[in-house]
Amino acid sequence: MxxxxxxxxxxxxxxxxxxxxxxxxxxxxxxxxxxxxxxxxxxxxxxxxxxxxxxxxxxxxxxxxxxxxxxxxxxxxxxxxxxxxxxxxxxxxxxxxxxxxxxxxxxxxxxNEIVLVAPKDSTVETKIEKGFDLAKLIGDGKLAMGDFKAVPAGKYGKAALESLGIWSSVESKVAQAENVRAALKLVSTGEAPLGIVYATDAHAEKGVKVIGTFPEDSHPPIxxxxxxxxxxxxxxxxxxxxxxxxxxxxxxxxxxxxxxxxxxx
Missing domain, CATH: 3.40.190.10 (Periplasmic binding protein-like II)
Incomplete structure (x- = not known):
């Protein structure tokens, strides 16, 4: 598997x-x-x-x-x-x-906003706040997000995780995608248990659900x-x-x- x-x-x-x-x-x-x-x-x-x-x-x-x-x-x-x-x-x-x-x-x-998403049938629940244990939620899976060195959604996501003090705990678990829609697909198909995408992407994809929204002050304005x-x-x-x-x-x-x-x- x-x-x-x-x-x-x-x-x-x-x-x-x-x-x-x-x-x-x-x-x-x-x-x-x-x-x-x-x-x-x-x-x-x-x-x-x-x-x-x-x-x-x-x-x-x-x-x-x-x-x-x-x-x-x-x-x-x-x-x-x-x-x-x-x-x-x-x-x-x-x-x-x-x-x-x-x-x-x-x-x-x-x-726009960035949100944490999971496959629509996921039972994951969390509150996005300073120091929340995202690494535990990801488990042995991957966190899907855009390339955090170039893709805007990935850059916003990394900034938010750094601001919340948890980037170092999840960096090795990140699956970088070429663009945010590719990251969304990894989650909607179940290839990744969690992902960071725009709120509008989550709105457009019925195969995912929003677990939480990242605080507006945790990343640069989108x-x-x-x-x-x-x-x-x-x-x-x-x-x-x-x-x-x-x-x-x-x-x-x-x-x-x-x-x-x-x-x-």
Whole structure:
């Protein structure tokens, strides 16, 4: 059983890595369409917003989802994107520092929370607080979370565990995933007994349940900035950016559990 689960963890990790590498491929063929590179955690909400914005913009955008880190590096490498939506401020700054975004278009679009999740049939219960025994809850299993050196959800998760004084006790038990949705899958399929994901991911996945929410002051604010890229060429990009900040988009994002940070147009 252990060997099977180990293979499962590796298979999902490899699949996540492959997805990150191929996520931007459709963009190269998206002629005459706005191309959006967006954090994986945005998928459900942004897919709905994209459909709603089609009437205003004229056609739906082509959206590629992956870890913010992978997408930022693809843009740095010349991948054709018109809009970048990151799951943290760091990767947006990474591009803006290289003048790869248009600074006057950058907006703090959404907010989120991170939560501890377990498979839906799990009996685990806990209170997330300073010094709580997460290592005991994990047992011989793994704690699924995004790559804590690059993926925003993983970075937020590590910061929270450090703040609560338990990182050193669980670091060796962490199964790092290529993006937060890959971490979510490890939990929903039972490959990992616990995971740290965004509240919106837990909302979108019926195969998991929330065990607890990490205190807001245990990690940096979770902010999703959006900006037009410096090399954007599609004439409809400004219209799509405006639609992302509309009341309609805000309502759809709220349905998925996001906090809307921008005033509606």
């Amino acid at each position: 252990v060997a099977r689960k180990g293979l499962g963890l590796r298979a999902i990790a490899i699949a996540g890595f492959a997805a990150a590498l191929t996520a931007v491929m459709p963009a190269a063929h998206a002629e005459d369409k706005v191309v959006v590179f967006a954090a994986a955690s945005l998928k459900d909400g942004l897919d709905a917003v994209n459909k709603a914005c089609e009437a205003d913009v004229g056609e739906a955008a082509t959206i590629s989802y992956a870890a913010s880190s992978a997408l930022a590096r693809q843009i740095e490498g010349g991948a054709p994107a018109d809009i970048f939506i990151s799951a943290d401020l760091d990767w947006m700054k990474y591009l803006s520092d290289q003048k790869l975004t248009k600074p006057d278009t950058e907006v703090k679009l959404l907010g 902010i999703y900035p959006v900006a037009q890229t410096a090399d954007s060429k599609d004439k409809d990009t400004p219209a799509f950016l405006k639609c992302l900040q509309s009341a309609t988009a805000g309502a759809l994002f709220k349905e998925q559990g996001f906090t809307v940070l921008t005033p509606s147009n």
